[in-house]
Amino acid sequence: MAILRSPFYASTDRRLRLLGPIVLFMVGALFFRLQMYLETPPAKIPILVTVALGSGFIGWELARLTALFIQSRLPGLERTRQRLIFLILAIIVLSHIGYLIRNVIHGVIGSFPLQWPTLVDYSARLGVLIFYATVTLNIYEGAYLWKQWRQTIAEKEKLIDSEWQARFDLLKNQINPHFLFNSLNALSSLIEEDPAKAEQFTNELSKVYRYLLQSNNQEMVTLAVELQFILSYGHLLQTRHGEGFRLSIDVDKQYHSCLIPSLTLQLLVENAVKHNIVSREQPLEVSIRCDGTGVLIVENKVQKKENQVLSNGVGLANINNKFRLLNLQGIRIEITEERFVVMVPLTEVPQY
Structure with a gap:
């Protein structure tokens, strides 16, 4: 059963339910029913006022519950038009219910005999009740x-704010001094030990930084481009860590044309390296594959460092925020004692 929640604070809602019917009665008596009250014998006025106020409180509660029920069934701004249609129908129904309540109460207490109303009487009374129902429903719908x-x-x-945080983090990644320092150290060692390997490392490093600089202007890239980048990035990690880091990619070419937010894979691989042991004795294995349903799976062994790096989950949160900003389904994460798995939904290129 849907929970009915008022758009007002509880205290405000209570005051409305108490004072609203009284204000509506006074407005109706002054602008719509003044002649009737002036022509009514003074002895009957207290009865008319009591019936009108009692019916008004009942009508307010019915209209309030109706508005809240419609809002619970059709929530959100995007369903405003649908709610308005049901609210218009509710005005008609509530007005007739209010008309019936007043006539029944008058008949029970004997102030007026129960009889079939004339068209003029029906029109005049129903018009006032439509006004009451419209005002009450509009108050709750407007709020x-x-x-x-x-x-x-x-x-x-x-x-x-999340987008700017993501851009800021991206900028930090582009000029990350720690990553650059480690890369230059590895390059310096290779220049003396293996000049050919140093040249290859330099080429891969230039590809990585070129992609990092370009990615700030590209929200989405093809999976083929992202995989080519992650190969270069993985080469740098393998050069730095030797046999301590292993990257395997097994993605069918049919998915290469799919789109993915830029730097998604880099952030996931970086996250794996940051939080796990990477050594010859305990090599970190990161695999990237597709499950055949348009979902990219990035998986690594869980081998936590003894001195854990302080983490607040900002990296993964930024990936999800980027997906949300692009109106895409976010990533899903599964963690076991042995594996850390991230499922990244791919976006097909629209066909025109």
């Missing part, structure tokens, strides 16, 4: 729209 709008703005601001 709901305002709350939804504010929530949407807050979410957009949060996403914008």
